[in-house]
Amino acid sequence: MIDSMTTAILTDSTAYLPNTLVEKYNIYTIPLNVLIDGESYQEEKELTAALFYEKVKQLKELPKTSQPAIGAFTSLFEELSNAYDSVICIHLSSGISGTYQAAVTAGQQVEGIQVYPIDSEVSCMPQGFLVLEAAKQALEGIAPEEIVSSITALKKETNAYFLVDDLQHLQKGGRLSSAQAFMGSMLQVKPILHFVDTKIVPYEKIRTRKKAVDRIFQLMQEDINADQPLTITVIHANRPQEAKDYQAQLKNMFPKATVMISYFGAVIGTHLGEGALGFGWCPIIVEEE
Known part of the structure; x- marks a missing residue:
């Protein structure tokens, strides 16, 4: 202490x-907490992200969180x-x-x-x-x-956008605002999502994952002052290699920024689903470990 x-x-x-x-x-x-097959786990303490994604593959029903x-x-x-x-x-x-x-x-x-x-x-x-x-x-x-x-x-200076492979996780969990607008054929798109007034809302409808990531990178370039101290994070749901590839791209785009990799753990992973990607940035310096 x-x-x-x-x-x-x-x-x-x-x-x-x-x-x-x-x-x-x-x-x-x-x-x-994450409830899987009637058993409660404390996130990060009793249930790592890696173990969570392993367990989820064998489940018929989505876990619950509290x-x-x-x-x-x-x-x-x-x-x-x-x-x-x-x-x-x-x-x-x-x-x-x-x-x-x-x-x-x-x-x-x-x-x-x-x-x-x-x-x-x-x-x-x-x-x-x-x-x-x-x-x-x-x-x-x-x-x-x-x-x-x-x-x-x-x-107010911290920004984040993310995309999911399957919107149904967010809809079933009641975490997506304006969910009705994305039912039916809209499930085929890869919408870019962000937080507005504490809620997750769609930002833009994009047809493919690659185009969605390219659009997020464009939004970052519009928002980020390249000379300002900055830390960027690439967040992934069990996609470590993809995260490393995007980290390398972002380091080239923003050579003065720290670009770190993070992950969606069990609680957020429950609602976003495996394969989700996120990109966040904040005008602070986080030392690379």
Whole structure:
């Protein structure tokens, strides 16, 4: 524990942060749960992404996911109160999970620690970018209110687009807004998806996977200032080689940027399905491990 640090940083398992960075920046994580064949697993702790994609291949029905219990939050907050004055918790978008609201509720129930919940309005590594920046600032001793203000501003500069092989996962799980518009023949396209007002919505309809990725790269070029410090992430659902290929392309396109590979773990993978791809970027520097 770092005695001089009075603000703890907490996120949930869907940030899919590498353990090296979690340890380096003293980040706490609360897991979401995945229910497979009647058995509950804590994401990342009991169920790795690799094991999840193996298990899913043998299932007839999609797994189910659930947020951490409010009691799990209150227990963790009480534990953190022994070492910290405050905790900033940054969670996946409230439009696709009740995790953020559970943190808000738990924060109102505990004493001895000030809880600052933040709705990342995204998920996966783009959420992780916000967590890493908050953790860096906490280590520097910046006041929690200032960190919250900084992360709220950084959210507006953090972007992500993704595509799925099969929209039915999102539709069955109720995670896709305007789902009716994409029924029937629309299931044949590869729509580019993004978050708007905490919800996953279609951005553009594209006919093929390659064209969808090319379009996302075009959007990145329009949005990114090549001279600005930047970290880009390629996120994949059990497609490591494809992710490496896109990483190499992006390094050529943005030579000054850090380009890292991340993944869709069990919870997000349940809703996006194997083969999903995501691209996110944020104007911060994340050291390559």
